[in-house]
Amino acid sequence: MADDWQNAMDHAVALARRAGEVVREALQHDRKVMTKSCSVDLVTQTDQKVETLIIQSVKEKFPTHRFIGEESVAAGEACVLTDSPTWIIDPIDGTTNFVHAFPFVAVSIGFSVNKQMQFGVVYSCLEDKMYTARRGNGAFCNGEPLQVSQQQDVKQSMIATEFGSSRDPEVVEKIFSSLKNILCIPVHGVRGAGTAAVNMCLVASGCVEAYYEMGIHVWDVAAGSLIVSEAGGVLMDVDGGELDLMSRRIVAANSRAVAERLVAEIDAFSPPRDDAPPLKP
Template identity: 35%
Template sequence: LHNILAFTVALARQAGTLILEGSEVIQSHSEESNVGEKKNSVDLVTEYDVRVEKLVQDRLKQQYPTFKFIGEESYSAGKRDPLTNEPTFCVDPIDGTTNFVHGFPFACISLGLIYERRPVLGVIYNPFLGHLYTGIKGHGSFLTRAGSDEPRRLPLSKNPKPLPSLNQAVIGVEWGSDRCETTMNAKSTSFARLAGDPEKGVVGGKMAHSLRSMGSAALNYSMVAQGGMDMYWEIGCWPWDVCAGIVIAEEAGGLVTGSHEVFEATKNTDQFGVVTEEILTGRKYLVIRGVGGTKDENGREAQKRLIE
């Protein structure tokens, strides 16, 4: 796995260069800066999403010809490797396409490896800020900042902060691109409950310090792993949004609930997409709750209580 990590880190940095080039083109608002739509007018895609995925897929196939590949853009185009117990790369070429299109510098490549239906390796690289997050199951997760070649173990604080209660927490949430009424009602109610004034009775005695939307699921996971956010909660992520992030967050001591089902539910079928969609439309939550001495049982219990 350490060799695969070295290879995928170099590849993520190469993909990062193409993402930065693409950003220049898109931000030029010239004729070349085409922005398309997928399922609705807020589900954006650019030729760079497709180009970055092709670059990454080609290089991975060359280096690891027997490994399977699942990526957002090839998956949407109907080219789907079924999820089996075999090693499978799970890639989001640009996570945070809306940010990419708007010039908001929170977008990344998210590159994960699944083995026996468990995410085992993750690389998340934000080329705009030069932040590289990596993790290998059982071997910790790390952040390497721009201009440094020294990975720092996550969470960054050597002295983890005590588990905050909900009303001292900063919580990541996302609007996503599913804007149907049911989802909007669920999200706006939940956001108000997390941030609302307890005096006005939104949720008894609890009012989070604040909510944040970073516009990238992978970067939300990374920020919880780093310790900058206490929790991230979203309805409706796809496997490529969360695969690398699961490893990075869990290795930092975070607790991930909901996300694993995306990988485990399919067992021996080739129904990966169908089951994923069922999970998403079944409105299962993706919650991670991070850092702070949480590898021990007591910490995990406390996390569970906080999530509930």
């Protein structure tokens, strides 16, 4: 079965490169913008085109596999992770970046079996950086091994986060409360690439010591979570418990010491789970 998963991973890398070509071409010619849940939750025709490209290709090659795709879920499909081989796809992670031509846009493809990530592929299209990880085989960028930072002192650390798309005043208050607490530890700085997948790859690369966020989705972090762990990092919930990919909450760090120090400062909240049943009208 290992060879089957390697074949799937090789196909994912090839698809991510094809998707990257579509994204780069669209940046030059077509960035028509639509909205989903609110005026700042953006989607483009390119998001939909890339997701269709990936899913159709995978269905042809692996007809028994399942899918969780950002745009498919937005269109009404259930977001349920089963034990079956499942591709977890974010066709454009960093859609707002894409709309504004801000130069961090990623294609994220994760693959899960028995609810455990088996490989992750994140292609930062405009940087031409291909991040990959296979369970038990390490993490790489353009074929070069990745290793998280060895810094254990949070006061000497760089932290990554994002503000999300919710503009609910209570949510925004908690986001800024966490940011204030962490800045005042104090840490060296707080940054954000505008894409969860790239932020996690920066942790894996040792550029930042940790990334945390509440309000992301499983397709944002599925691939990146394995890349972080295979680069020697740790994953947990913002309350310090075990990471649940469906919870929409994550801390990804170079070490447990840094992660737990951040957890102590995060003003946590719980967005609706990705696998929550739809609200009845």
